[in-house]
Each structure stands twice: as structure tokens, then as C-alpha cells.
Amino acid sequence: MKTMKFNYMKSAAMALAFACCVSSCSDFLEEENKTGATAELEYATVSGIDGLMGSAYSFLRLWAGKPAALAMNGSGTDDLFYGIDCGMKPLGDYTFTAEQDGKTNFESYWEAFYCGIDVCNLALKYVPLNTAIGEAKKQTYLGEAQFLRAFYYFLLVNTWGPVPYNATPFTEVYNTAVRMPEEFIYSKILEDLDNSIANLTVNDNDKESMRVSSVAAHALKARVLLYAASWMGENSIITNDVYKGKNLYALAQQEAQKVIDSNFAQFYDNTSDLWLMTNEDLKVNKEAIFGMHYTPNVTTFENQGPIQYSTGKVYNKQMDRDKGGNALHLVFVGLWNNSGSDLSDVFVRATKPNQQLRAVVINSYYSPYSRGFRNYLLTPYSWNLFCKVKDTDQRYEATIRDHYDIAPGLVSKNYPLMKDTAIYFINADANSPEGQVAIARGKNRYRVYTRTGRDLPLYTSNDPAPALPTTGII
Structure with missing residues (x-):
């Protein structure tokens, strides 16, 4: 398996990526660079630009296979009830407040996504300037950065609606931020994905590495179009001229067909094979299009995500389980040992x-x-x-x-x-x-x-609307 070096260079730009969360201060320390390592020098090298691209991926570790991501996606919806052991109940019963971020992770994900975006912005700035790598690699890296920036913004707009949009790296402290309308964010996401598809070629469709591929970009684009159409309307895009007035559902179908026609992925004949432990590796899973790699080695910190820049510490265990990787196998399991x-x-x-x-x-x-x-x-x-x-x-x-x-x-x-x-x-x-x-x-x-009914019911009502799990189950 090809691995990516994660570069955790704490540049000022990355540290300021969560601009909406920073507070003003009248006195700032004057920092002096003792090593002489600047972004211009670091990202002009092969190892520096490779590490920067690895960092752009690293923030996915805080989302892929993490209980906190599941809570933000599914808790409090028609799909799932939270159980007694769920660490993020406030999302399920709509009682969360700003003071409960340790149990909801809203603020932490806001920071993480904007940090990821800032790393992508750094890559989009410095990859074209790098003379140590060839043009083909530059084009691939640009396509990957555009995809990842689109993905982070997709998570942001789906969670918070209108959000600030940053297209360039941060170079100074901002104490104000302007939320942009959802339509504008979706338009920018689609622009990034179109550029990503233009930069990525069939040569990038390497399932061995499972880096961003053109197929993954088409798949994400199909999903983005479906979300935009469902949330804002099928003809809702007006800021992006390429999509203005067009039926987003029809466009989503076209993108999905491109994924099907690529033969990059196929359905298993038996649906249950998708979840077999022997198929969990993205390289061998027939249905996998894009995902986050985790090593089975849990004795090191190789699976850990990036450090939280606002605290200098690791994110909480709902987002980053130290030496662990995918933790959802601990979430979607039944409880039989309460049977008496x-x-x-x-x-x-x-x-x-x-x-x-x-x-x-x-x-x-x-x-x-x-x-x-x-x-x-x-x-x-x-x-x-x-x-x-x-x-x-x-x-x-x-x-x-x-x-x-x-x-x-x-x-x-x-x-x-x-x-x-x-x-x-x-x-x-x-x-x-x-x-x-x-x-x-x-x-x-x-x-x-x-x-x-009877003495062993699962729910309190046959009507799905008011039904709740019985105490014995949750």
C-alpha cells in the first residue's frame, strides 16, 4: 500500500484557518524564525510538497469511521435513536448548547474542516510554483487538493448552512467572518469538482493507493448535485454559470452514470460481502470508490489524525481514537446481554x-x-x-x-x-x-x-412518530 507522509508544519496560515473562532488581543508576540524554514522554501522541495498534500488528506481521519461524524450525520434524524452509552446524546434529543461542545464536537469540526481547507489552499498556491516535481504530478496534486477542498466545504454547508468561504491561505488574523449563502457555497464546490475532474486523468484511477481519482470526483459531484437539488431546488444554482438554470437531478444522474461506466467499482453479488472483514481494505473492496486508509497496527500513532491547532492537543476520542482507526464497528452492534x-x-x-x-x-x-x-x-x-x-x-x-x-x-x-x-x-x-x-x-x-406489547417490547408505540425505545433496550 502506498502511504502518504503527513506534514504537520504549523504555518501561520494553518493556525489561523479557523478564523471565525479566534479572538482579538491587543498585544501579540513578535515571532522570529530561528530555522529559516519558510513556506516558500519548504513547499519548493519534493518532500515539502508531498507532505503538504498528505496533510490535506489527514483531516479526513477525524471524520472517516468516527462516532462523532455518525452523530452529526444521523443522530436526531428519522434513522437512529441514541442509546444509553452514546456519547453525543445532545444531538439526538436536541438539547445541545454551545457549552456542550465536548459532547457535540461542533466547534471542533468547524476548526478541523477550515484547517483542512487552508491546507488545500496552500497546496493550490504552492504546487504550481514548485519546480522540483513534474507537470503531471502537479496536475494530479491540484486535482486532489480541489477535490478535498470541495469535500470539506460540502461537510461544512451540510452541517451549518451558510458558512464563510476562503479561497486563499490565511496570512493574517481575521476577527470577523461573513457567512455566504448556501447556493454560493454549492456553486464553489461544483467549480472545484469540475476543475478536479479536468486535472485528474484515468491514470489517477489507482485503486492500489486509493488517493483521489477522477471517478471519486464524479461520485462526489453526483452527491453534491443531489444534495443541492433536494435542499434548495432542482434549478437552484445561479452563481455558477455552468449550472445556472439546469436540472440538478438530471446532472446528478449523468455523473453517477460516469461512475458506473468507469468499471472502477462493482457491486457484490451478495450484499453482505461488503461488510466482511476480509473486504475491509479499500484496495480489495469491490464497491469502494474513495475512503480513508487505516493501518491494522494499533501499537503506534500511525492512525492518529492531526493535532488541534487551537489547543495543541489531540481531538477528543469521538473524533480521534489515539492509536485506533475506524471505530464504527463499536457503534453498529446489537446488545443481547441485557436479556436476563x-x-x-x-x-x-x-x-x-x-x-x-x-x-x-x-x-x-x-x-x-x-x-x-x-x-x-x-x-x-x-x-x-x-x-x-x-x-x-x-x-x-x-x-x-x-x-x-x-x-x-x-x-x-x-x-x-x-x-x-x-x-x-x-x-x-x-x-x-x-x-x-x-x-x-x-x-x-x-x-x-x-x-x-407483551413484556419484551422494543418500542413504546406502533406509531413511528412518537415511538421511543423501551428502557430495557436503551
Whole structure:
């Protein structure tokens, strides 16, 4: 795998990238450069410009595979309920305030994205001036920087709406900032993506490195067009003349078709293969178009993101898990070990190598089930959507865990007819015909959780709007 050197040179421009968060001060220290290393000298070298481009990517480590990003994307929506172990509950119940940034990460992401943008602006300034690298590499680096700047602004506008727009590196302290309309930001994002596509060629479609490719730029452009059309209207772009008056949905379809026609990625025949541990590497995952690399080595700080410039410290663990990488495998897991003592003779959390339960080694069977964290639970709305296509769409089986099986060799004392399934979840009221049949079938075989009703309901109501998870689940 090709790796990128991350250059954490604390230039004044990078330190000031979060201009909206800086405060004024009457007295500033006069800084003297003792080493003679200036941006002009550093970024004129091969190692300097390579490191600068690595830094432009590094801020993705704070977003890709991080619980804080999931909270900002999905918490408080129709998709997810927060659980009792969720570290960012204020986003889920809309109780967050400015003083709760440690639990929401809004301010931290604002800083991180603008720092990432400033690094991209530095690259767009100094790559053309660098005479130590060839023209082909310059063109590729420009395309990557334009893509990454578009991506960071895409995250900003989707989270905050109108935001300040910076197209050049910071060279001085600004104490004021002007939020630009969403349409303007989207227009600039599309301009960056068009320039990125123009600079990147098919030679950049290197899945081995998984750096930005022209295919990734087309894919992101399709998403940006869909978001803009959905949020502002299908003919909403007016600032960018290339898109003025055009149907954004139709343009999104064209961009998506370009991704399909590239054959850069293909669907798995079995949807569940997408999530196999053997396919987690971006290089081998057939459906992967672009993502963030993490090394399986968790004994070093190789997976760590950049330092937070406002504090000089690492970001909090919801955004950067020190030596870890992707942490979402700890979030999207079910909780089965709250089922009570009647299943304690066949279920236990697998927390150590070669762990046994009644002389049966359980790790390979129980480790995928849960680490015991209760972070998120599907809403009835989400579950209903999956159930509508349950019989014809592979995504239900690949996404929804509606049963838990015991390790072969174990026998339940409390469920004498138990063979493999120990817990079964059904999306039906306990008093409905479907619920009655499932309960009758499960007698002495396995424990049944129903959507509502009986002593083991999952939700408080059959109506998705007011429904909440029951206390026993969250």
C-alpha cells in the first residue's frame, strides 16, 4: 500500500484557518524564525510538497469511521435513536448548547474542516510554483487538493448552512467572518469538482493507493448535485454559470452514470460481502470508490489524525481514537446481554482470547455479536423501510440482525427446545396475528422481542412518530 507522509508544519496560515473562532488581543508576540524554514522554501522541495498534500488528506481521519461524524450525520434524524452509552446524546434529543461542545464536537469540526481547507489552499498556491516535481504530478496534486477542498466545504454547508468561504491561505488574523449563502457555497464546490475532474486523468484511477481519482470526483459531484437539488431546488444554482438554470437531478444522474461506466467499482453479488472483514481494505473492496486508509497496527500513532491547532492537543476520542482507526464497528452492534438470567447459560460477552462457556470456545461465534455498547438503535421508521423489501432485497439480511444464535455445543436449561436461535426480534405487535404466531412458535425455543406489547417490547408505540425505545433496550 502506498502511504502518504503527513506534514504537520504549523504555518501561520494553518493556525489561523479557523478564523471565525479566534479572538482579538491587543498585544501579540513578535515571532522570529530561528530555522529559516519558510513556506516558500519548504513547499519548493519534493518532500515539502508531498507532505503538504498528505496533510490535506489527514483531516479526513477525524471524520472517516468516527462516532462523532455518525452523530452529526444521523443522530436526531428519522434513522437512529441514541442509546444509553452514546456519547453525543445532545444531538439526538436536541438539547445541545454551545457549552456542550465536548459532547457535540461542533466547534471542533468547524476548526478541523477550515484547517483542512487552508491546507488545500496552500497546496493550490504552492504546487504550481514548485519546480522540483513534474507537470503531471502537479496536475494530479491540484486535482486532489480541489477535490478535498470541495469535500470539506460540502461537510461544512451540510452541517451549518451558510458558512464563510476562503479561497486563499490565511496570512493574517481575521476577527470577523461573513457567512455566504448556501447556493454560493454549492456553486464553489461544483467549480472545484469540475476543475478536479479536468486535472485528474484515468491514470489517477489507482485503486492500489486509493488517493483521489477522477471517478471519486464524479461520485462526489453526483452527491453534491443531489444534495443541492433536494435542499434548495432542482434549478437552484445561479452563481455558477455552468449550472445556472439546469436540472440538478438530471446532472446528478449523468455523473453517477460516469461512475458506473468507469468499471472502477462493482457491486457484490451478495450484499453482505461488503461488510466482511476480509473486504475491509479499500484496495480489495469491490464497491469502494474513495475512503480513508487505516493501518491494522494499533501499537503506534500511525492512525492518529492531526493535532488541534487551537489547543495543541489531540481531538477528543469521538473524533480521534489515539492509536485506533475506524471505530464504527463499536457503534453498529446489537446488545443481547441485557436479556436476563434465563439466557446466561448460553450467552456471555466474548472479551478475551479462547474464552469458554461450559467448555465451549465461544469467541468466533460471539465476538461479532456485541461488545456490550448501546450506542444506536434503529427507529421504527427505518426498520419498516427495510421490512418492506425484506423478501426481495438482500439489504435486510445484510443490515438487520433480527436473531442471535448460540455457540454449537451449548444447551439451554430454560429453553429445552432451543437448537440454534436464542433471541428473535419481530417487527409486529405482540397482539397481532403475526406476533401471536411468533410467540407461540418461540415457546421453549427462544426469547421473542416484539415491536410493541407483551413484556419484551422494543418500542413504546406502533406509531413511528412518537415511538421511543423501551428502557430495557436503551
